[in-house]
Amino acid sequence: MISQAPNTRYVARKRRTQEDKRFVTGRGVFVQDIERPGMLHVAALPCPYPRARINNIDFSAALAMPGVHAVLDGAELAAATNPLYGGLKTPGVKWRPLAFELSRYAGEWVAAVAADSRAIAEDAMELIEVDYTPTDPVIDPEEAYQAGSPQVHPEHGSNVLYDGEFTWGPVDDDFAAADHSLSFRARWHRSSTVPIETFGAVAEWDEGKGILDVWASIQMPNYADQIAGAMGIPLNAVRVHQDVDVGGSYGVKRGIKHTVLIGYLSRKLERPIRLIEDRLDNMGGGDAHGPDRIFDTQVAYNADGMIKSLKIRALDDAGAYPGRGPFQLGKPIAAIVGPYTINSVHYEAISVTTNKTGQVPVRGFGQAPTNYMLERAVDKVAAALGMDRIEIRRRNFIQPDQFPYEQPSGTKYDSGNYPAVMDKVLALANFDALCARRDEIRSEGRLAGIGVATCLEPGGGNNMFEYLMNPAAEITTFMEGAEARIDGEGCITGVMATTTSGQGHETLVATILGEELGREPDDIRVIHADTLTAMPTRSPVASRMAIMLGGAITGAAAKLKAQIMAIAAHNLETPLDQLEYSGGDVSVRNDPSRKLTWNEICYIAHKQYHRLPEGAAPGLQAQHVWQVPLGGQLPDADGKVQLYPCFSFQAHIPLVEIDPGTGKVTLLEYFIAHDCGTVINPDIVRGMILGGIAHGIGAALYEKFEYAPDGQFLSATFADYLMPSTFEVPLVKDTEHCTPSPLTSHGQKGSGEGGYLGGPAAVASAVNDALSPRGLEIDQLPMRMSLIEELLNGTP
Amino acid sequence: MKPAPFDYFAAASADDAVRLLAEHGDEALILAGGQSLVPMMNMRLARPSVLIDINDCDEMKFMAADGDGFAIGAGTRQKDILKSAETCTAVPLLLKALAFVGHVQTRNRGTLGGSIAHGDPSAEMPLVAVTLDAAISLRTSNGERTIAASEFYSGPMSTERAPDECLMAVSFPLSTGAGTGFHEVSERHGDFAIVSAAAEINLDAGGKCASAAIGIGGAHPHPVKALKAEAILVGEAPSDALIEAAAEAATDGIEAMDDVHATGAYRMRVARVLAARAISDALAEAGL
Amino acid sequence: MKPRSITLTVNGAKRTAAAEPRVTLLDFLRGPLGVTGAHMGCEHGVCGACSVLVEGEPVRACLMFAVQAAGKAVTTVEGLAGSDGEPSPLQEAFRDAHGLQCGYCTPGMLIAAQALLDENPDPDEADIREAIGGNICRCTGYVQIIEAIKLAAENLREAAQ
Numbered sequence A: 001m002i003s004q005a006p007n008t009r010y011v012a013r014k015r016r017t018q019e020d021k022r023f024v025t026g027r028g029v030f031v032q033d034i035e036r037p038g039m040l041h042v043a044a045l046p047c048p049y050p051r052a053r054i055n056n057i058d059f060s061a062a063l064a065m066p067g068v069h070a071v072l073d074g075a076e077l078a079a080a081t082n083p084l085y086g087g088l089k090t091p092g093v094k095w096r097p098l099a100f101e102l103s104r105y106a107g108e109w110v111a112a113v114a115a116d117s118r119a120i121a122e123d124a125m126e127l128i129e130v131d132y133t134p135t136d137p138v139i140d141p142e143e144a145y146q147a148g149s150p151q152v153h154p155e156h157g158s159n160v161l162y163d164g165e166f167t168w169g170p171v172d173d174d175f176a177a178a179d180h181s182l183s184f185r186a187r188w189h190r191s192s193t194v195p196i197e198t199f200g201a202v203a204e205w206d207e208g209k210g211i212l213d214v215w216a217s218i219q220m221p222n223y224a225d226q227i228a229g230a231m232g233i234p235l236n237a238v239r240v241h242q243d244v245d246v247g248g249s250y251g252v253k254r255g256i257k258h259t260v261l262i263g264y265l266s267r268k269l270e271r272p273i274r275l276i277e278d279r280l281d282n283m284g285g286g287d288a289h290g291p292d293r294i295f296d297t298q299v300a301y302n303a304d305g306m307i308k309s310l311k312i313r314a315l316d317d318a319g320a321y322p323g324r325g326p327f328q329l330g331k332p333i334a335a336i337v338g339p340y341t342i343n344s345v346h347y348e349a350i351s352v353t354t355n356k357t358g359q360v361p362v363r364g365f366g367q368a369p370t371n372y373m374l375e376r377a378v379d380k381v382a383a384a385l386g387m388d389r390i391e392i393r394r395r396n397f398i399q400p401d402q403f404p405y406e407q408p409s410g411t412k413y414d415s416g417n418y419p420a421v422m423d424k425v426l427a428l429a430n431f432d433a434l435c436a437r438r439d440e441i442r443s444e445g446r447l448a449g450i451g452v453a454t455c456l457e458p459g460g461g462n463n464m465f466e467y468l469m470n471p472a473a474e475i476t477t478f479m480e481g482a483e484a485r486i487d488g489e490g491c492i493t494g495v496m497a498t499t500t501s502g503q504g505h506e507t508l509v510a511t512i513l514g515e516e517l518g519r520e521p522d523d524i525r526v527i528h529a530d531t532l533t534a535m536p537t538r539s540p541v542a543s544r545m546a547i548m549l550g551g552a553i554t555g556a557a558a559k560l561k562a563q564i565m566a567i568a569a570h571n572l573e574t575p576l577d578q579l580e581y582s583g584g585d586v587s588v589r590n591d592p593s594r595k596l597t598w599n600e601i602c603y604i605a606h607k608q609y610h611r612l613p614e615g616a617a618p619g620l621q622a623q624h625v626w627q628v629p630l631g632g633q634l635p636d637a638d639g640k641v642q643l644y645p646c647f648s649f650q651a652h653i654p655l656v657e658i659d660p661g662t663g664k665v666t667l668l669e670y671f672i673a674h675d676c677g678t679v680i681n682p683d684i685v686r687g688m689i690l691g692g693i694a695h696g697i698g699a700a701l702y703e704k705f706e707y708a709p710d711g712q713f714l715s716a717t718f719a720d721y722l723m724p725s726t727f728e729v730p731l732v733k734d735t736e737h738c739t740p741s742p743l744t745s746h747g748q749k750g751s752g753e754g755g756y757l758g759g760p761a762a763v764a765s766a767v768n769d770a771l772s773p774r775g776l777e778i779d780q781l782p783m784r785m786s787l788i789e790e791l792l793n794g795t796p
Numbered sequence B: 001m002k003p004a005p006f007d008y009f010a011a012a013s014a015d016d017a018v019r020l021l022a023e024h025g026d027e028a029l030i031l032a033g034g035q036s037l038v039p040m041m042n043m044r045l046a047r048p049s050v051l052i053d054i055n056d057c058d059e060m061k062f063m064a065a066d067g068d069g070f071a072i073g074a075g076t077r078q079k080d081i082l083k084s085a086e087t088c089t090a091v092p093l094l095l096k097a098l099a100f101v102g103h104v105q106t107r108n109r110g111t112l113g114g115s116i117a118h119g120d121p122s123a124e125m126p127l128v129a130v131t132l133d134a135a136i137s138l139r140t141s142n143g144e145r146t147i148a149a150s151e152f153y154s155g156p157m158s159t160e161r162a163p164d165e166c167l168m169a170v171s172f173p174l175s176t177g178a179g180t181g182f183h184e185v186s187e188r189h190g191d192f193a194i195v196s197a198a199a200e201i202n203l204d205a206g207g208k209c210a211s212a213a214i215g216i217g218g219a220h221p222h223p224v225k226a227l228k229a230e231a232i233l234v235g236e237a238p239s240d241a242l243i244e245a246a247a248e249a250a251t252d253g254i255e256a257m258d259d260v261h262a263t264g265a266y267r268m269r270v271a272r273v274l275a276a277r278a279i280s281d282a283l284a285e286a287g288l
Numbered sequence C: 001m002k003p004r005s006i007t008l009t010v011n012g013a014k015r016t017a018a019a020e021p022r023v024t025l026l027d028f029l030r031g032p033l034g035v036t037g038a039h040m041g042c043e044h045g046v047c048g049a050c051s052v053l054v055e056g057e058p059v060r061a062c063l064m065f066a067v068q069a070a071g072k073a074v075t076t077v078e079g080l081a082g083s084d085g086e087p088s089p090l091q092e093a094f095r096d097a098h099g100l101q102c103g104y105c106t107p108g109m110l111i112a113a114q115a116l117l118d119e120n121p122d123p124d125e126a127d128i129r130e131a132i133g134g135n136i137c138r139c140t141g142y143v144q145i146i147e148a149i150k151l152a153a154e155n156l157r158e159a160a161q
């Protein structure tokens, strides 16, 4: 239910999506469905050691195998391509598609085979002989931070990629003045989004045109730029086909190393080359792991429950190749105090490199771990004061009349009504009855707990965290472009500039175009331009597409409408202010008999130059590029800057039971209320929120990329990395609230990440509530049943 | 992730299968439901050069009483066992265990014999066979032999089956009026157990345990029959203390392993918890 | 090993192509036969994205070799639509309830759900969970999938009356 239903025809109405039809009939076109004539298949050889010097690679036997066309090693590739993009200023850290001289984690690719089939490529791979000298790895992030630990990138000189301190507000004063303080360590272990479709790409070099065509399961900003940069070819020599359906991403589909590898092979062999990760590639050598973080946090608070200040040290293990991963320490600055009126914050962010697979952006871009830590802090203060967990949140909430609210790090939250959303979730959960149910389970001698967690979801993106962590990157736009056209027969086409991976962007564009032009969205075609024809984009990251693509397409629609109105005014010989637009037809306000229909206007625009107003170009087409709201500024003298424009809010309430004999956690209920402003398509938003919660349940209870102390990778299969199935996810009950954003075209905010930002914190809160009668507490995720059982029954 | 090359023969009959096995020696493996073998082949952890497919051997798909046992052909699919009322009455423990086995899609292909022969230490079917001490019949081109399930397993995925032997059938003792219990724990429903416990108990007219079969899976390198726990129960009148004592003894001799899912210590503790639950269920069902 | 000729019925049509014994049914469908509805998610039997019906029963196509399917009838998601090519009631229900996002697990989900509805016209939530328990979806959190299957069952029951 939308509390403030906007006066709209299509926006916010329950409607089928455009995309679903092709998927339910098996007609999606994913990268694995792309066939090119003469295409070769690649398999990559993983290094068995966490860290090893590569002395020699003998691939003569592999190359001699029938059906094998090329074997490539790191030396050849390094000589022919540039290192891959790294976000930080760390020139000594060189990331390459194939290890060169030194292999830095178990599973890193050291050679690749191109053959007639993947099976033959795998057969040949087994014949490659690599002479390694294994050396001591560094696996533990704390150890990596110490000087003198084995260096992952000797050229860099240490394992510390980034170590920065920020102070916003009078932290020391606030700590000194506060009644109490507490400190704790929270551990977010390594997991990721692990889409069911692995990453894959096809590259085809056209020597005649000098163009590299790429089809890929991709979701990342500046993909083409990074391919061109690594291959040393002009950006306009790379054409990424963005109409490939992407089988889930949630941040991680960033196979830049895969693409450069096959781009090089394609150019060398003049054949289309395909590399589809198998699941082992994906989990081990795919460089697609997520944050792996240790928080040491101090909280200053008063006896009345008001939290005054935070000191946070976040140490993140970026693995061997950081790429853009370390910036996941920067984005949480956007909501560093959550929805609370905390006055000051000290934040130390440290990124270290270790001998593990590389880190990429994961849903929420670092916000999920940070929110988990923050909500643990609030629960701990409540416990220390003997205060109710809901009451303490209410007291600390930023109030509805305080928006726009500038939090200590300089970001202004656009809008919100946190108490109202909290009320809604409590009503939905029938909270008193839920507590009674928990208490009844407890009275039967079992363990049960209710979780309480909130989260802010920064949406819209804004690259300023990059500048904060690397001032050489003076990048102040995070724009999105779109195009809309109406043909001579009146058919509308929306052109988006990037890929989509389940978020329903085609529906988004069609819905907004339909709304703005008063035309049926189902009749609007939405296409994905390739990177040579697309408007500027920053891709569907950062919970930004409803905001940014929505804004861009709204702008294009407004331009189109202006063209239509100008044609009508000219032909009806009536001033604009006396015309009325309705469903595409334009009539004179006081004389409806004088009217031009949609089809007439489109015909005139395309065919009748003599009826166009002076100076008007023939046709109906408009482009619009939207700069992110409130973006574009460098930090002020105090280092404060706006990070992200829009802030959605959620409140989560799960009920769990723990089997005290086995430690197994069962989610009995899960309630959520969310506010992401105006919802463009209710089913899509609901789906992303519910899916995010399931993903969060996975991070909270099951999912972990496990490394042995010696650096061997232990979670390479779906039998070891455990994603929730339908048995582990309850029928989540949801409700919504709508506080429109004043900054966006229709009041919309982001919604793709929040479920995952609040879910882990909520489940952790519930498990700890269940453990609390035994005086136990657990401050790490995932809370595997063996961990919980050990806590309950192990010998201390 | 593509299997290494192999040659493939579809056996038309059990005789055909053992003949092919004799011909191709230890390079060959029997392909039954493929739900355990094919993943290992896809990852090239198993690389037979010959596969002998027994899916078309209809004579290996049967469920029938045979003396004081109930025999199930090795090729019988798990889904068919679940649907067989006769089997459920004859070997109720099997039914309880099957509720934890895989998913619809895997049970549609997976066979009893495949699971028994594969011998994953945490798989349910081997645990039931060991607990009940089923008789496993193996055939070569030269003849057939029977081995007790409690002697069949020697380690993780290793059994007493000789390379040229084909597992033909498993005969479970008929459950007459016994109560059964099966408990296991895994992170996700349908996964292999981290630990599991099975129990089948008969009470005599006086309410004492006339017989008891207890087994533990997932902890030791292979499923283990908990003889000591059985001995504690038999001849005694059940009580909470007795159940606890039996459960305590259920891990006797077990050397539990650490892995990515849990520590050995976890497995030992939880094996006892699950054993107690399985015994309680069995007693309750036996009419206590 | 030499490729051998394999003939099977896919979505009602007889199809023949050559493949080595090591080619899985999944790769055979997607490669030589060009029937790409079933998806590769793990190739070790956990995710269910490759689910197809063999002789009407859902199985994991990554765990069966194509040679084993010779002579059998295989149905993939493409075969669920009616003879007029229009989406089936189940497919329509997935659209109505938005029981998907990226669409990658969807073919497997639909196959599992179809097999359920073929056997049980009135499944409850537990039946549905059991039926799709071997299919992992990373996008939806399953709620809208369960709603879609309930809706399909309802619609089918109504239509049958």
Ligand code: FES
Binding pocket: C039, C040, C041, C042, C043, C044, C045, C046, C047, C048, C049, C050, C051, C060, C061, C062, C063
């Ligand atoms: S691809 Fe077959 S189960 Fe995952």
Ligand code: FES
Binding pocket: A196, A247, A248, A502, C099, C100, C101, C102, C103, C104, C105, C106, C136, C137, C138, C139, C140
């Ligand atoms: S819809 Fe994307 S994995 Fe299920």
